[in-house]
Amino acid sequence: MGTSERIERERHAKRALIMDAARELFLERGYDAVTLRQIAERIEHSTTAIYVHFADKFDLFQQLVHDDFRRFDDALTRHAGIADPVERLQRIGRAYVEFALTMPRSYEMMFMRPQLKAEFEKVPPTSGGAEPGKAAYQTLVATCVDLVHQGRLRPGLIDPLAVAQAVWSAVHGLVTLQLRCEHEPELQWRSREEVLGVLMTMICEGILRPTA
Amino acid sequence: MGTSERIERERHAKRALIMDAARELFLERGYDAVTLRQIAERIEHSTTAIYVHFADKFDLFQQLVHDDFRRFDDALTRHAGIADPVERLQRIGRAYVEFALTMPRSYEMMFMRPQLKAEFEKVPPTSGGAEPGKAAYQTLVATCVDLVHQGRLRPGLIDPLAVAQAVWSAVHGLVTLQLRCEHEPELQWRSREEVLGVLMTMICEGILRPTA
DNA sequence: CCTGTTACGTAACGGTGTTACGTAACAGAT
DNA sequence: ATCTGTTACGTAACACCGTTACGTAACAGG
Secondary structure, eight states: OTHHHHHHHHHHHHHHHHHHHHHHHHHHHOTTTOOHHHHHHHTTOOHHHHHHHOSSHHHHHHHHHHHHHHHHHHHHHTTTTOSSHHHHHHHHHHHHHHHHHHSHHHHHHHHSSSOOOOOOOOTTTOTTOOOTTHHHHHHHHHHHHHHHHTTOBOTTOOOHHHHHHHHHHHHHHHHHHHHHHTTOGGGTOOOHHHHHHHHHHHHHHHHBOOOO | OTHHHHHHHHHHHHHHHHHHHHHHHHHHHOTTTOOHHHHHHHTTOOHHHHHHHOSSHHHHHHHHHHHHHHHHHHHHHTTTTOSSHHHHHHHHHHHHHHHHHHSHHHHHHHHSSSOOOOOOOOTTTOTTOOOTTHHHHHHHHHHHHHHHHTTOBOTTOOOHHHHHHHHHHHHHHHHHHHHHHTTOGGGTOOOHHHHHHHHHHHHHHHHBOOOO
16 A cells, blocks of 8 residues: 555655745845744744754755755756867856856855864765765866866866866855955945956966967 | 053953953854853853943954954055065965965954844944955955056956956955865865965966966 | 554753843042 | 942843653554
8 A cells, every 4th residue: 555655755745845944044044043943933833843854953954955056066067068178167167156146045055154064974865875066076177187188278287186176266266255245335346247257267368278 | 640541451451351262262163152151251250241342242253353354454465565566466365375274263254154244333443444354455456456557467357356356256265165175085175285376377377468 | 443653742951142130349529 | 538420240030042851643554
């Protein structure tokens, strides 16, 4: 009989119910400002119900971040098939920025938290085993490997990992500062397109061997 | 009689006592993990004593960050006198990275917090009026203005502010990712010198007009 | 019908930031 | 010398937080 499957389905549905409410609140107010009682009230349960499905508040939060990382992976690995590594790098970079700026609170959750301490218990949610975010990183690294192998980089740049990490740094810095500064009038922060344009120029002219 | 001055001096001393204890604890454990009762106990007072000198926990924290910003300003404006804007930019960049990596928790407090909401009440601590961090930013902007005026940048780069913001983004991204990733074995993060070297190459080759 | 498990509500615990209130110290005025 | 207003600060409380001990009702499997 399919009753155990139904139970499993209901359990999963309730878990999703909690996560949806939690996501909405976390995105709207940030981690610290959200209360388990708020989440519970929104779904008309007691806080105890949350503890049935999650170990604690941080665990619940982590599951949400985990999902965001999967979407993030999807958004970047989508361009992994582009043959020309230069164009691929540019596409990945722009996809990265677009993801971060269209889902800013998700990006904050993922990359702008004070150090997340231990997080080795992430195997259960994804059966695949590969942890989230890794695929996006591998796509970037692979692109830099191609750039090196095809001799597209300036003579001094021979370590694909160092190049990948420098590029990632630049793009990550762009979005984090953009999110924090774009509405501070005293800084006269330039538009997303302007700063991104300069940064992309900087990255490409900076690491690519001149072709002329 | 100098008694009112003595009172002022004592008041300032007690304020400093609180801030020293708080700084130590915040740097050691981070904002959320520190308790007003812990701070109070360390200096053998009750929590009420803290409220005599600071509006609330966040205000106390903010004063500390404010001081860090002054040191930050000092560290960067020190190189403002260098004549050659290219060398000046490099020195500023390296000073930025050194500050961030030698005082990582301070840097976290300053630039890696989830949005700090309203912070318009900062006039009292500094009599000067100019808010902290502004001097460092102005130094960077002025350097980019010089680069543009001296025709040292690539043809497309004509907006000094956009260039300054892109450069800041790159360096900020470097230190934040470095702080978060350098001890994650799976990423195979490269050493500070390696990634910084690639990034500095990227910045200089990326924005400077080729001299050959 | 029994029995073990599971989901979940009630009520509590210890700890948090914050504050109402009382008090003791004390500078300045009378 | 006494009064008075202000200031610093301790005590004890408040409301709220994450978390948990405990009870219970539902219910699948035997």
